[in-house]
Amino acid sequence: MIFKGSFICILVxxxxxxxxxxxxxxxFCAPASHDEEGISCYNKGIDLAEQGRYDEAIAEFDxxxxxxxxxxxxxxxxxxxxxxxxxxxxxxxxxxRVTDIEPQNSQAWYNRGxxxxxxxxxxxxxxxxxxxxxxxxxxxxxxINEGNVLFQLNRHEQAVAAYDRAIGIDPHSAxxxxxxxxxxxNRSEYDxxxxxxxxxxxxDPDMVEAYSCREAALMELGRDS
Numbered sequence: 144m145i146f147k148g149s150f151i152c153i154l155v156x157x158x159x160x161x162x163x164x165x166x167x168x169x170x171f172c173a174p175a176s177h178d179e180e181g182i183s184c185y186n187k188g189i190d191l192a193e194q195g196r197y198d199e200a201i202a203e204f205d206x207x208x209x210x211x212x213x214x215x216x217x218x219x220x221x222x223x224x225x226x227x228x229x230x231x232x233x234x235x236x237x238x239x240r241v242t243d244i245e246p247q248n249s250q251a252w253y254n255r256g257x258x259x260x261x262x263x264x265x266x267x268x269x270x271x272x273x274x275x276x277x278x279x280x281x282x283x284x285x286x287i288n289e290g291n292v293l294f295q296l297n298r299h300e301q302a303v304a305a306y307d308r309a310i311g312i313d314p315h316s317a318x319x320x321x322x323x324x325x326x327x328x329n330r331s332e333y334d335x336x337x338x339x340x341x342x343x344x345x346x347d348p349d350m351v352e353a354y355s356c357r358e359a360a361l362m363e364l365g366r367d368s
Contacts, residue, residue, distance in 0.1 A: 188220060197224040215244040219251060222258075231258050249278035253285050260292055268292045276308075283313035287322065294326055302326040317347035324356040328363065336360040 188203030204221040211217065222237030235258050241251040256271035272289040279285060290305035306323035309316055320343035327336035340357035343350055361367065 188217075188224075192220060192224050192227075195227075197228050200224045213244055215241045215248065215251075218244070222254060226254075226258060231262050234258050235262070247278060249275050249282065249285065252278065253282070253288060256288055256292065260288070260295070265292055265295045269296065280308075281312055283309040283316055283319065286312070287316065287319050290319075290322055290326070294322065294329075297329075299326045299329045303330070315346055317343040317350050317353065320346065321350060321353045321356060324353070324360065328356065328359055331363075333360045333363040337364065 188200045188207065191197075191203060192200035201221055201224050204217045204224070207214065207217045208221070218237045218240040222234045222241065225231075225234035225237060235255065238251055238255040238258060241248060242255060245251065252271050252275040256268045256275060259265075259268035259271055269289070269292045272285065272292050275282070275285040276289055286305050286309035290302045290309065293299070293302035293305055303323055303326045306319045306326065309319040310323070313319065320339045324336045324339035324343065327333070327339060337357060337360040340353050340360055343353035344357065347353065
């Protein structure tokens, strides 16, 4: 019997685009004492979550956690399922448990930052995002999340710098270019904002937010679309 990986979910919040991306956690290893029944229970939770049956998935993860309370991956996936249900306070508890068990887990810090962002707890979200980028500075999504938090704190110069870091890692991230546009508009740097919006549209012609940002930049520049 083997453990299955995690799964992916994406959230969008307002004009500033963000995601909570929960990837396979190969760094987590189950203790050898984990029994076949327990592993089956855990894997069933993954299957149910992938089907969108989150209540049932959470019940399976809880069954596993009852026997193995220090197994980070079960807490991690429980946090995923709770986030998908919009139960952010409970999801935060789950991700906190992961960071207690595995303080070097950059993805757990990343997800904790996203949930705190959604809850409007921006200073705490920034602390979590900083931990995530410190642990893994090559994750473009983590830099986007940090930029999003800085945007909400009206620290737009730093937000642009964070988006630039993301773009340096993944120049094809329409999300980073679009959010960079929004921060540049708040800095009254409309020409740069316009070019960022155009880049986002070039990468993803279906990104509605990028067109909105382009229109805002053009309006400030006194130009027609």
